[in-house]
Amino acid sequence: MRIIIIRPCCIGDVMMATAALKAIRRHYPEADITFAVGGWSRQAIEFHTDLNHILDTGQAAMPVKRLGGFWNMVSALRLGSYDIAVSLVRSPLMSLAVGLSGIPIRAGISSGWRGFGYTHKAPTSPADVRPEAQIYLDVVAALGINTEGCYVNLPVPPEATAYISDFLTRRGIKGPYLVVNPAGGSNPGMAMHSKRWPPESFAQVADALAKAYGWQVVLLAGPDDSGIVNTVRSQMQAHTTTFIGELSFPQIAALTSQAALYIGNDTGLTHIAAASGAPTVTVFGPSDPARYAPYTPRALALWKSVALDQGGVQQTQQMQWDWTRDGIQPEDALQQIHTFIETPGNTQ
Known part of the structure; x- marks a missing residue:
């Protein structure tokens, strides 16, 4: 099982995503898990023991906003031969990139119409005042994964x-x-x-x-x-x-x-x-x-x-x-x- 989690920016958001990472690793203990993260934040997560690989998305906060970055993201997702993509990004462009990736199972945040590229959606809205980490966990829960007891975590080497x-x-x-x-x-x-x-x-x-x-x-x-x-x-x-x-x-x-x-x-x-x-x-x-x-x-x-x-x-x-x-x-x-x-x- 090859899984990619997508949360390019920024350090606080990446740390919040570690709760979702914990739930995924607990459910798929033998999976090969990649975290797609920007160069600004990668050093804060790359030593996490639940990860196998890092996909560096570059220095931009949202790499898919530029045409070249968008197609680079699509290409990287295609080349990874992933079974599951977990997108923790509120972006129609990221939704489109994941939708074009060919990954069979695609879970993501569906804020308004932005989740059109995902097969499994976690509905939310800008007026939904809840912890960001909890919204990320909803994406994982949309895959049928138990998220109970999962909090942010960063094992210290x-x-x-x-x-x-x-x-x-x-x-x-x-x-x-x-x-x-x-x-x-x-x-x-x-x-x-x-x-x-x-x-x-x-x-x-x-x-x-x-x-x-x-x-x-x-x-x-x-x-x-x-x-x-x-x-x-x-x-x-x-x-x-x-x-x-x-x-x-x-x-x-x-x-x-x-x-x-x-x-x-x-x-x-x-x-x-x-x-x-x-x-x-x-x-x-x-x-x-x-x-x-x-x-x-x-x-x-x-x-x-x-x-x-x-x-x-x-x-x-x-x-x-x-x-x-x-x-x-x-x-x-x-x-x-x-x-x-x-x-x-x-x-x-």
Whole structure:
């Protein structure tokens, strides 16, 4: 049995798709499974133990939008001789590409008329406010596969765990630590920096948690995020250790999986942390946690309820968001975080 799962972009969406991957692997333990993913996100998933192969769809967020990319996708699907295609994309062009692939069993999201290329459809609509991971699981369920108990997951390679243990020792991190990622909001699909909680809010919350629980603080971000990390660091009283662009994705998964707690914005690294098994706190602003919160039992979504466009984050990115007016404040956030930490089973 040869199966291909299609979710080109972006890291958060790819992590949400790991719940569907888990259900498929559980149902077909001997299958040869390929994940079609863009170059931006492939390094976050290619080490997953439930996968056999990666099909790199290129750097574009949606590779089928250009004529050359469309036919490249059709050709790759045809050459793979797949028995089943599972498309986790709301795109009529991807639906058409899968429909032209010759793959006999084709499951996908049917949002309005967009699922015409699939033999097995999971109906949804832009107004359907449910977790993205759950919608992906509906696609798998359309194939008659049991999805019960399937959450996002990212097994950490043993070599990454060993590396991080030594790395933390060398950087003076001993005992429980808090990971804070104040960056995010940018990927090949869009840039939405309004999703970032203000640096002073991260600083205030991290200081309070370090004092309350005796945790060391690790500030984590990508190579282009030194500015916001340094701003957070400059406003903190607690000692911090910064990891900016130093770690690979498997190493980030290992780092977060061993953390006492992870706090970040609605961004790819936060979804990696949740999938790695870390107790995860996600700060939401102009994106809806009912849709985009990490799909795992050990996750807390911080959000001040506010009216958002029912079409999802693509429709809210032009919203005039003001964190002081519209967003959750540090005092309310801390109250919810303390309750989360003190609930049995939520922390390491």
